[in-house]
Amino acid sequence: MSSYLALYERSLEDPAGFWGEAAAALHWEKTWDKVLDLDARPAPRWFVGGRLNTCFNALDRHVDAGRGEQAALIYDSPVTGLKQTYAYRELRDAVARFAGALRAAGVDKGDRVLIYMPMIPEAAIAMLATARLGAVHSVVFGGFAAKELATRINDAKPKVVVSASCGIEPNRVVVYKPLLDEAIAISAHKPSACIIKARPQAEAALTAGRDLDWDAAVAAAQPAECVAVEATDPLYILYTSGTTGQPKGVVRDNGGHAVAMHWTMKNIYNVEAGDVYWAASDVGWVVGHSYIVYGPLLAGCTTIMYEGKPVGTPDPGAFWRVISEYGVKVLFTAPTAFRAIKKEDPQGEYLKQYDLSCMQALFLAGERCDPDTLFWARDKLGKPVVDHWWQTETGWAIAANPMGIEPMQIKPGSPTVAMPGYDVRVLSEDGVEMPDGEMGNIVIKLPMPPACLPTLWGNDQRFIDSYLSRYPGYYLTGDAGFRDADGYLWIMCRTDDVINVAGHRLSTGAMEEVLAGHPDVAECAVIGVADALKGQLPLGLIVLKAGVERDQQTVVGELVKRMREQIGPVAAFKYAAVVKRLPKTRSGKILRGTMVKIADGETYKLPATIDDPAILDEIAEVLRGMGYAKV
Numbered sequence: 103m104s105s106y107l108a109l110y111e112r113s114l115e116d117p118a119g120f121w122g123e124a125a126a127a128l129h130w131e132k133t134w135d136k137v138l139d140l141d142a143r144p145a146p147r148w149f150v151g152g153r154l155n156t157c158f159n160a161l162d163r164h165v166d167a168g169r170g171e172q173a174a175l176i177y178d179s180p181v182t183g184l185k186q187t188y189a190y191r192e193l194r195d196a197v198a199r200f201a202g203a204l205r206a207a208g209v210d211k212g213d214r215v216l217i218y219m220p221m222i223p224e225a226a227i228a229m230l231a232t233a234r235l236g237a238v239h240s241v242v243f244g245g246f247a248a249k250e251l252a253t254r255i256n257d258a259k260p261k262v263v264v265s266a267s268c269g270i271e272p273n274r275v276v277v278y279k280p281l282l283d284e285a286i287a288i289s290a291h292k293p294s295a296c297i298i299k300a301r302p303q304a305e306a307a308l309t310a311g312r313d314l315d316w317d318a319a320v321a322a323a324q325p326a327e328c329v330a331v332e333a334t335d336p337l338y339i340l341y342t343s344g345t346t347g348q349p350k351g352v353v354r355d356n357g358g359h360a361v362a363m364h365w366t367m368k369n370i371y372n373v374e375a376g377d378v379y380w381a382a383s384d385v386g387w388v389v390g391h392s393y394i395v396y397g398p399l400l401a402g403c404t405t406i407m408y409e410g411k412p413v414g415t416p417d418p419g420a421f422w423r424v425i426s427e428y429g430v431k432v433l434f435t436a437p438t439a440f441r442a443i444k445k446e447d448p449q450g451e452y453l454k455q456y457d458l459s460c461m462q463a464l465f466l467a468g469e470r471c472d473p474d475t476l477f478w479a480r481d482k483l484g485k486p487v488v489d490h491w492w493q494t495e496t497g498w499a500i501a502a503n504p505m506g507i508e509p510m511q512i513k514p515g516s517p518t519v520a521m522p523g524y525d526v527r528v529l530s531e532d533g534v535e536m537p538d539g540e541m542g543n544i545v546i547k548l549p550m551p552p553a554c555l556p557t558l559w560g561n562d563q564r565f566i567d568s569y570l571s572r573y574p575g576y577y578l579t580g581d582a583g584f585r586d587a588d589g590y591l592w593i594m595c596r597t598d599d600v601i602n603v604a605g606h607r608l609s610t611g612a613m614e615e616v617l618a619g620h621p622d623v624a625e626c627a628v629i630g631v632a633d634a635l636k637g638q639l640p641l642g643l644i645v646l647k648a649g650v651e652r653d654q655q656t657v658v659g660e661l662v663k664r665m666r667e668q669i670g671p672v673a674a675f676k677y678a679a680v681v682k683r684l685p686k687t688r689s690g691k692i693l694r695g696t697m698v699k700i701a702d703g704e705t706y707k708l709p710a711t712i713d714d715p716a717i718l719d720e721i722a723e724v725l726r727g728m729g730y731a732k733v
């Protein structure tokens with residue numbers, strides 16, 4: 103086994119050599135002219151001049167190499183009782199057929215396909231089929247409401263939308279079609295076709311002339327071959343929360359992404375072709391893109407699509423059942439899932455009912471793994487528990503414990519060390535490097551490694567403004583933390599308005615826009631308060647317009663409903679209160695950070711620029727009334 107440090111140093115000294123070698127594992131229609139183009143703008147580009155097809159590398163390549171009969175994708179759905187396995191050959195054929203259906207609906211290289219789907223195999227098939235045609239997919243998480251969907255339709259301008267009649271949550275059937283119809287009605291851009299997978303739990307009324315039934319479209323289609331694209335052509339756009347209601351369209355290219363995904367499977371997760379790998383996430387999130395679909399398939403692993411929850415489907419033994427049933431070697435999920443299991447089964451009684459000897463390690467990401475959760479998981483499982491830190495923007499871990507290179511000592515609370523290609527620095531507000539152990543803004547010195555975003559969809563300027571202009575020559579992660587004397591990174595909090603609810607990234611700015619749109623609201627603030635299960639929960643504080651005499655609880659109820667309708671249930675916005683005034687600086691900036699500290703019962707320094715300190719006492723009283731602000 104090589105040493106982490108030697109590989110890491112080489113990746114920074116000779117990035118072209120390092121990633122050029124990694125790229126040789128894939129099939130290229132044409133080899134690149136240049137591994138790394140440092141002069142490209144707005145950011146350096148990888149494998150310039152190279153041509154490949156990501157779907158070919160994820161499916162056809164393995165069939166051609168004799169893995170056609172190996173399981174590629176296992177669908178396990180406790181919410182419907184269904185289980186289904188696709189061998190590589192079957193998955194390739196299903197994808198080729200659906201690619202033919204997309205082509206018949208007008209999709210060509212470079213066109214966008216928006217995918218709004220539950221966790222069923224057709225979601226992965228639609229993604230891979232889009233990639234097969236050299237088109238660009240944009241998957242939207244099913245827990246978003248029509249308005250959020252419309253925002254993404256308007257920005258990505260898809261030719262075709264692929265959806266299903268419904269998703270299934272443990273407590274209800276979520277009918278997708280009315281949400282999709284509403285989204286298309288309110289968006290300026292109109293897709294020319296929608297392909298809808300009918301599920302028996304809900305019927306979808308198809309709009310004549312626009313909507314096609316998935317099964318009928320597939321039955322009528324001819325299989326489509328892979329279309330080679332430039333390595334720098336986009337594979338997908340994935341929208342993520344920024345500071346405003348307008349989400350950022352993170353672009354992922356084909357070449358760099360395929361190379362990085364493939365490299366991570368062995369080097370970070372220590373899995374190889376034939377191993378079973380399970381990311382218990384959703385295809386709507388980056389974890390789902392990278393580690394339900396592309397990473398495992400590019401590496402020839404078996405991936406699992408699980409349509410269920412860690413608890414309640416049917417019990418807190420659900421994850422252990424799946425691991426033992428399919429021989430899962432690596433499980434990847436968010437700490438919140440483990441907190442949910444721990445809450446229902448603190449002694450790990452369900453765990454004892456299953457044979458987990460196949461399992462090698464647990465990887466956690468999406469939010470910082472609190473040491474308590476890590477200790478519990480490690481004690482109960484008796485396996486290494488690896489926290490790793492990454493973002494939608496990077497597509498793979500910035501910091502991790504490289505289990506396939508050199509497993510390192512685990513320090514609970516730290517995601518371990520920077521991965522090859524990431525030159526991570528911690529800077530002061532003035533751009534000076536912080537000494538070991540001192541908090542600062544975490545940045546990555548350019549160039550970032552392959553797969554990291556080259557820009558935001560159709561908006562180079564926003565990409566530059568959001569990530570590159572704060573510290574020229576560096577990418578701003580939006581996270582703050584420090585590096586310790588052993589080179590371990592500690593990621594402590596966000597520096598912007600992004601909060602993390604059950605591993606889901608949400609914008610408090612976007613939520614404030616929704617509250618501010620209510621006719622009775624004069625001013626508002628949304629803050630992320632600590633929550634034992636979900637990490638953080640959004641909480642709204644509202645000032646009513648002068649003269650509004652309505653019952654405050656009625657207004658709060660309307661605001662909760664409004665958030666669910668405009669952003670979606672995933673926002674988990676359930677708490678809000680009316681206050682007389684909001685605390686501000688003399689220049690008018692709302693003191694959200696101070697209110698978070700008050701709510702979480704932490705000590706805080708009275709901001710020197712505060713306009714009227716008495717307001718903080720008023721806020722504390724309201725928060726105490728809601729069960730927060732306990733000292």
Ligand code: COA
Pocket residue numbers: 220243244245246269271272276382383384387389411412413435436438439442467468603604605606635670671672673674
């Ligand atoms: N479609 C429609 N609605 C959805 C949805 C989807 N795909 N996913 C979630 N929702 C809804 C839920 O039903 C819930 O609605 P409710 O307010 O009516 O109960 C709401 O959105 C919030 O969902 P969630 O955050 O999942 O909370 P939960 O209470 O249902 O479950 C956990 C809590 C911890 C079990 C759950 O969040 C979980 O499994 N998290 C794992 C984290 C994860 O996968 N992160 C991805 C990054 S790795």
Ligand code: AMP
Pocket residue numbers: 342388466467468469470471489490491492493494495517579580581593594595596602605606607
């Ligand atoms: P997302 O883009 O949804 O993956 O969210 C990325 C953000 O989640 C990061 O910028 C961090 O704020 C947070 N995050 C993800 N993983 C970790 C981790 N392992 N430790 C600390 N924060 C994390």
